[in-house]
Amino acid sequence: MAQKPQTLFEKIWDRHVVVEEPDCPAVLYIDLHLVHEVTSPQAFQALRDRGIKLRQPSRTVATIDHSVPTTDRSLPIADAMAAKQIRQMETNCREFGVPLYGLDSPHQGIVHVIGPELGLTQPGMTIVCGDSHTATHGAFGALAFGVGTTEVEHVLATQCLLQRKPQTFEVRVDGQLHPGVTAKDIILALIAQIGVGGGVGSVLEYTGSTIRSLSMEARMTVCNMSIEAGSKAGMISPDDTTFQYIAGREYAPQGAAWDKALSDWKKLPTDEGARFDRTVTLDAAKLEPMITYGTNPGMGVPISAPIPTPESMPDASSRNALLQALRYMDLAPGKPLLGHTVDVVFIGSCTNSRISDLRAAAEVLKGRKVNPKVRVLVVPGSQEIKRQAEREGLHSVFQAAGCEWREPGCSMCIAMNGDELKPGQYSVSTSNRNFEGRQGKGGRTFLASPLTAAASAIEGRVADVRRFL
Amino acid sequence: MEPFTRLTSRVVPLPNENVDTDQIVPARFLKVTDKAGMDQYLFCDWRFDAEGKPRPDFILNQPRAHGAKILLVGANFGTGSSREHAPWALVAFGFRALVGTTFADIFRNNSLKNGLLPVSISPADHAELLSRVEKDPDVEITIDLSSQTVTLPGGKTVSFPIDNFSKQCLLAGVDQLGYMLKQAAKISEYEASHPQPVKTISA
Ligand code: SF4
Numbered sequence: 001m002a003q004k005p006q007t008l009f010e011k012i013w014d015r016h017v018v019v020e021e022p023d024c025p026a027v028l029y030i031d032l033h034l035v036h037e038v039t040s041p042q043a044f045q046a047l048r049d050r051g052i053k054l055r056q057p058s059r060t061v062a063t064i065d066h067s068v069p070t071t072d073r074s075l076p077i078a079d080a081m082a083a084k085q086i087r088q089m090e091t092n093c094r095e096f097g098v099p100l101y102g103l104d105s106p107h108q109g110i111v112h113v114i115g116p117e118l119g120l121t122q123p124g125m126t127i128v129c130g131d132s133h134t135a136t137h138g139a140f141g142a143l144a145f146g147v148g149t150t151e152v153e154h155v156l157a158t159q160c161l162l163q164r165k166p167q168t169f170e171v172r173v174d175g176q177l178h179p180g181v182t183a184k185d186i187i188l189a190l191i192a193q194i195g196v197g198g199g200v201g202s203v204l205e206y207t208g209s210t211i212r213s214l215s216m217e218a219r220m221t222v223c224n225m226s227i228e229a230g231s232k233a234g235m236i237s238p239d240d241t242t243f244q245y246i247a248g249r250e251y252a253p254q255g256a257a258w259d260k261a262l263s264d265w266k267k268l269p270t271d272e273g274a275r276f277d278r279t280v281t282l283d284a285a286k287l288e289p290m291i292t293y294g295t296n297p298g299m300g301v302p303i304s305a306p307i308p309t310p311e312s313m314p315d316a317s318s319r320n321a322l323l324q325a326l327r328y329m330d331l332a333p334g335k336p337l338l339g340h341t342v343d344v345v346f347i348g349s350c351t352n353s354r355i356s357d358l359r360a361a362a363e364v365l366k367g368r369k370v371n372p373k374v375r376v377l378v379v380p381g382s383q384e385i386k387r388q389a390e391r392e393g394l395h396s397v398f399q400a401a402g403c404e405w406r407e408p409g410c411s412m413c414i415a416m417n418g419d420e421l422k423p424g425q426y427s428v429s430t431s432n433r434n435f436e437g438r439q440g441k442g443g444r445t446f447l448a449s450p451l452t453a454a455a456s457a458i459e460g461r462v463a464d465v466r467r468f469l
Numbered sequence: 470m471e472p473f474t475r476l477t478s479r480v481v482p483l484p485n486e487n488v489d490t491d492q493i494v495p496a497r498f499l500k501v502t503d504k505a506g507m508d509q510y511l512f513c514d515w516r517f518d519a520e521g522k523p524r525p526d527f528i529l530n531q532p533r534a535h536g537a538k539i540l541l542v543g544a545n546f547g548t549g550s551s552r553e554h555a556p557w558a559l560v561a562f563g564f565r566a567l568v569g570t571t572f573a574d575i576f577r578n579n580s581l582k583n584g585l586l587p588v589s590i591s592p593a594d595h596a597e598l599l600s601r602v603e604k605d606p607d608v609e610i611t612i613d614l615s616s617q618t619v620t621l622p623g624g625k626t627v628s629f630p631i632d633n634f635s636k637q638c639l640l641a642g643v644d645q646l647g648y649m650l651k652q653a654a655k656i657s658e659y660e661a662s663h664p665q666p667v668k669t670i671s672a
Contacts, residue, residue: 018656055656131551148552151579317544416497435491
């Protein structure tokens with residue numbers, strides 16, 4: 001009898017159920033557990049209190065990214081609490097035997113950047129991290145999602161999680177992207193369409209010709225922001241683009257093991273005829289560069305469009321939400337965002353700090369100067385990316401244009417490390433969240449692609465990059 | 470974890486939609502390495518002005534919030550970051566239940582693991598409850614976990630969903646790790662039949 005067609009998600013789920021007792025959630029095995037300094041200390045402490053050891057140190061990898069300064073690493077860390085948190089991570093890793101890519105490691109970087117870079121992230125895996133942007137790793141055809149600190153403790157102790165099966169949700173993107181329109185614009189357009197709660201309870205799978213044509217780095221940008229639509233995870237069926245990216249990386253299987261892994265990975269893609277609980281479609285050819293105007297990532301518009309008006313909102317509560325957001329952002333409804341003054345441009349974060357993002361921004365900035373009123377931070381996602389960019393001379397392009405070239409970390413995406421907006425400042429940022437105060441108390445964020453960020457840095461205003469191409 | 474059985478309390482309305490965990494606990498407070506004193510960070514940038522003085526117009530600074538154990542929230546509450554600091558702070562402030570229409574997935578999971586019960590009711594019941602508590606700060610509602618019901622002001626009783634496993638853990642006040650640790654034999658069996666990836670990770 002032929003097997004019922006299955007989605008990528010269903011295949012990975014079935015492979016990882018350890019036990020499922022009646023009236024209980026499934027016990028799901030976790031292949032790879034990524035750890036960082038912010039969401040783990042209380043979990044390690046709980047293990048210590050209970051006298052429990054780590055079940056699988058070799059399936060656990062840690063880095064330090066959120067609270068690290070992005071200034072000269074040879075200097076001591078000025079913030080006492082950050083310094084303490086970082087020391088605690090080092091102690092926890094030593095005590096529990098967790099491999100740590102710490103501050104002195106040539107592989108240090110943002111957790112969701114270094115996993116793929118090292119070849120740790122592989123198709124068919126279950127991957128978790130105490131971090132909502134774990135969805136990034138789904139670009140490889142893995143089931144990857146964020147968990148809380150209690151669940152970090154569960155995985156440290158048992159290498160498993162209690163899980164209820166989510167729904168499946170296909171996001172089909174077809175058509176050719178126009179010049180100046182990127183993966184970031186696809187995902188911002190999707191979230192604007194389905195809303196920040198649109199994916200709650202679901203795992204998204206991105207399908208269609210546009211997705212197939214994207215590079216791995218662009219696919220990561222798309223999957224990264226799945227959580228911004230409220231979904232548990234985002235994933236993409238693996239293909240030759242995926243396999244080529246992984247081949248030869250430090251933790252990738254090699255020789256006969258590679259051949260074996262590859263034949264297994266080729267069984268993962270969603271079968272012809274498999275059913276999703278829901279589907280939405282997006283026409284890539286109709287997309288423009290996107291930008292957000294509000295205080296959640298769903299409040300986005302095409303760059304040439306005006307900010308919505310309260311009258312255009314479907315109900316009272318979204319009208320109130322819009323008014324509250326515009327009050328915080330000090331913006332007027334019905335006016336375009338294009339041309340609005342910008343104080344800071346941030347190019348970085350696990351959404352857009354990879355080498356292709358830096359190349360794209362450098363392409364726009366090459367031979368140009370950023371507006372002298374604007375502070376521009378370029379923060380590579382990892383030491384590896386920083387080295388690669390410097391080999392290509394991108395840092396010189398940025399510095400010549402008047403940008404700051406900094407050490408890797410989360411930086412102004414979350415503003416925990418001293419890189420932050422001042423109250424009232426506006427930024428164009430390539431990160432993933434424009435929540436109130438996300439980039440610094442009182443700061444105001446417009447989310448956009450690295451291309452839009454670079455163009456806005458030059459003009460000192462929200463700019464349409466298509467004029468620069 | 471304190472057991473959750475039945476709770477009768479006044480209700481504090483905070484009906485904004487899509488309240489994200491960056492508002493519940495701003496990121497600059499995530500440098501802590503323990504859970505102590507989280508209540509001081511709860512909605513910090515909404516509660517206090519630039520000088521650190523309480524803003525009298527914010528609901529948590531009003532007398533009605535004092536001693537109330539139920540927060541009435543808007544749709545998709547707890548969206549965004551996975552930080553468990555958000556439910557820790559809500560619990561430390563004194564809340565034991567949240568009544569809303571929908572909750573963000575990770576936040577919902579985190580809350581259930583900390584004895585904070587997310588209760589989803591229909592948009593119509595939610596709107597009705599909101600208008601009652603906005604008119605009268607003293608109205609109380611009762612949440613009964615074992616029957617999975619909320620008794621609204623006026624006596625109407627509506628039921629809410631919760632998975633049976635989380636419900637039993639909450640009723641007994643036990644955490645979920647105990648159950649998982651008991652599965653050790655099954656986990657070992659699984660590991661034996663699913664060998665390690667070829668290369669062992671070492672930094
Ligand atoms: S870059 Fe931003 S979103 Fe990504 S892990 Fe760091 S703080 Fe989180």
